[in-house]
Amino acid sequence: MRPVELNFAIRGSDFINAGEASSNMKKALSRLGLNPSVVKRAAIAMYEAELNAMIHGGGGQARVQIFSDQVLITISDEGPGIPDVGLAMQEGWSTAPDLAREMGFGAGMGLPNIKKNADEMKIETEIGQGTTLTILIRFA
Amino acid sequence: MTIKRHSVQLNRELCMGCTNCIKRCPTGAIRVRSGKAQIDEDRCLDCGECIRACPHHAKSAIMDTFDSLKRYPMTIALAAPSLYAQFGPPATRPMVLAALANIGFDDVWEVAVGADIFSRAAMPWIEAALAEGKAPLISSACPVVVRLIQMKYPGLIDHLVPYDAPVEIAARLAREEAVRRSGLQAEEIGIFFISPCPAKRSAVNYPIGRSTSQIDGVIAISDAYPMILAGLETMSETAAERFMNRLMADASGIRWGYSGGEALSLETERYLAVDGIHNVMAILEEVENERLKDVDFIEANACLGGCIGGPLTVANRFSAKSRQRAYIEAARELAAHQPEAIFPADTITLSPWDQVLAPNDALRLDADIMAALRKYEQMEKIAADLPGLDCGACGAPDCESLAEDIVRGQASITDCIFKLKERIRDVASRMSDLEEEMNRHLDVDPEAGHGDDA
Structure with a gap:
């Protein structure tokens, strides 16, 4: 069956509206009568990914595809890319600028937190080209 | 006196059908229909925001006497x-x-x-x-x-x-x-x-x-x-x-x-x-x-x-x-x-609750996930087509709520006065097209106007 698709733009360094895309996705999921823990996992994973694109990727795109049994979230940016994915996946590792840290972001929990909440995740990154993060959350 | 699930009630005589309460309700539980406010029992939390907001004191709480x-x-x-x-x-x-x-x-x-x-x-x-x-x-x-x-x-x-x-x-x-x-x-x-x-x-x-x-x-x-x-x-x-x-x-x-x-x-x-x-x-x-x-x-x-x-x-x-x-x-x-x-x-010792608190699914669009999803999609499409002024004149608090009401079968697109105006303009222009066509057929000089047939 054809999924319902939602698309959002993510603006770079926009801390004030950070999380708008994930909160819109949450609004959609909460109308479907899903298990609350599923909605929560999707919202947290997408929020972290959205923030990564906002802080590190200079902004980007979010695409949400809702199927009857799962939601597929794709966040892509055209930023600098991640030089060492293994390192980035470690808890506490962060390359966030001071500005972001001062605001309580960039604690180095982004990717580990996405991994914790997602059923599947995939990182495609190329130095100087950008990063695309795919997150899959199953409804049951 | 019957106390329903919620205590906040409407006095129909005092209600003017304005937009004050629908705008303030945190769960979108109120609609104005046929000039009077209506409270959705399943969505009302009894927060009292509408009691405060109503300038005509049409909202009150049914309490014991x-x-x-x-x-x-x-x-x-x-x-x-x-x-x-x-x-x-x-x-x-x-x-x-x-x-x-x-x-x-x-x-x-x-x-x-x-x-x-x-x-x-x-x-x-x-x-x-x-x-x-x-x-x-x-x-x-x-x-x-x-x-x-x-x-x-x-x-x-x-x-x-x-x-x-x-x-x-x-x-x-x-x-x-x-x-x-x-x-x-x-x-x-x-x-x-x-x-x-x-x-x-x-x-x-x-x-x-x-x-x-x-x-x-x-x-x-x-x-x-x-x-x-x-x-x-x-x-x-x-x-x-x-x-x-x-x-x-x-x-x-x-x-x-x-x-x-x-x-x-x-x-x-x-x-x-x-x-x-x-x-x-x-x-x-x-x-x-x-x-x-x-x-x-x-x-x-x-x-x-x-x-x-x-x-x-x-x-x-x-x-x-x-x-x-x-x-x-x-x-x-x-x-x-x-x-x-x-x-x-x-x-004094206390025992914790003995009943599980269940989620209230009043916001769910349909019991079936796929049907709910389709409705959501349709809702977004309708909302995008509405003027986005959130004026409340249709009786819903904002355009998105009207879109939801339409999808739920509780309202129609022409409840939006802007959409209605568009519709009337379309019909009027079609009428005038038809009139011209009719006049051509009857070979009447359109410049002569109406009511000038002495």
């Missing part, structure tokens, strides 16, 4: 912490309690006693829950917040502190004592809460975390106010003295009347106190997304200022808060002169 006291051989009034602050000097706490009793109650109890017991009983539970990593915990004292969580933030139900609200605790103790002293049966004693809050009335019929409530009736502070005020005018301090033994609450229990009081009495260091339902929603949103990492306990009150800002209070909430401080100070002084607490709150 003093007539219902007659049903019981013995009656006890429970005074909310916010009741005292409705009355300024020279009124004192025992005077307010005495004036309350004089309305026609056999006895009075302070809800603040229940607050003291709640704090002592909940503290160890909170400590243990925090040790298990359940932070942040959320207060369950405000019934509107509990119902809000059930509807909009069901993922946070497990964060609620699963103990009865202070008023339920006080009601139980008052009844037990009355049975002991009077020899009456428990059901012969009527326990009436004098309340700032319509949601507390609904919580009697639909208790939170229990199958039954300990409270028999809920009377609005605003209904008791004139009688208490009149009683205070003729009351002397000596007449109030026989109520000194009823001052069983601590200052910390009385402080629950305003936002922050509960959190202080629970002695959690990393707490957050939020008041006003729209502010509460913003914080719950943060909790649900795990963005509030440095807070252990959240005290959330649906009313601005806390219970002293309740829709059934009389006094302005800022002056009430200032008065409340005087009552708290007096309670502290009293305690300083009493070597032992009148009511040893720490001797």
Whole structure:
């Protein structure tokens, strides 16, 4: 069956509206009568990914595809890319600028937190080209 | 009188069908249909925002009346912490309690006693829950917040502190004592809460975390106010003295009347106190997304200022808060002169809720996920086509709500006056096209005009 698709733009360094895309996705999921823990996992994973694109990727795109049994979230940016994915996946590792840290972001929990909440995740990154993060959350 | 799931009701005669209430309702529970407001039973939280917003006083809360006291051989009034602050000097706490009793109650109890017991009983539970990593915990004292969580933030139900609200605790103790002293049966004693809050009335019929409530009736502070005020005018301090033994609450229990009081009495260091339902929603949103990492306990009150800002209070909430401080100070002084607490709150143990709080699925678009998904998609499409002015003229609070109503089959696109205008313009231009065509066929000079056929 054809999924319902939602698309959002993510603006770079926009801390004030950070999380708008994930909160819109949450609004959609909460109308479907899903298990609350599923909605929560999707919202947290997408929020972290959205923030990564906002802080590190200079902004980007979010695409949400809702199927009857799962939601597929794709966040892509055209930023600098991640030089060492293994390192980035470690808890506490962060390359966030001071500005972001001062605001309580960039604690180095982004990717580990996405991994914790997602059923599947995939990182495609190329130095100087950008990063695309795919997150899959199953409804049951 | 039938009390439905919610206590906030509409007086159709007074309703002008304006947009004030629909705009303020936090759950989008109100629509104006055929010129009158309608409240959706499943979505109403009894927060009272519409009561405050209505300039025509068409919204009110259906509460119990003093007539219902007659049903019981013995009656006890429970005074909310916010009741005292409705009355300024020279009124004192025992005077307010005495004036309350004089309305026609056999006895009075302070809800603040229940607050003291709640704090002592909940503290160890909170400590243990925090040790298990359940932070942040959320207060369950405000019934509107509990119902809000059930509807909009069901993922946070497990964060609620699963103990009865202070008023339920006080009601139980008052009844037990009355049975002991009077020899009456428990059901012969009527326990009436004098309340700032319509949601507390609904919580009697639909208790939170229990199958039954300990409270028999809920009377609005605003209904008791004139009688208490009149009683205070003729009351002397000596007449109030026989109520000194009823001052069983601590200052910390009385402080629950305003936002922050509960959190202080629970002695959690990393707490957050939020008041006003729209502010509460913003914080719950943060909790649900795990963005509030440095807070252990959240005290959330649906009313601005806390219970002293309740829709059934009389006094302005800022002056009430200032008065409340005087009552708290007096309670502290009293305690300083009493070597032992009148009511040893720490001797009472509480049992947690015995009923599971279920999510309220009033926001779900369809019982079937795929059907709900299609409806959501359709809803977004319709919303994108609407003008986006959120004017409310259609009777829904905003364009997105109208889109939802259309998808649910409860409204049509031409309920939007802009869409209707477009439609009329289309029809009018088609009419004029047809007229031209007709005139061509009849070979009439269109410049000659109508009604000029002499």
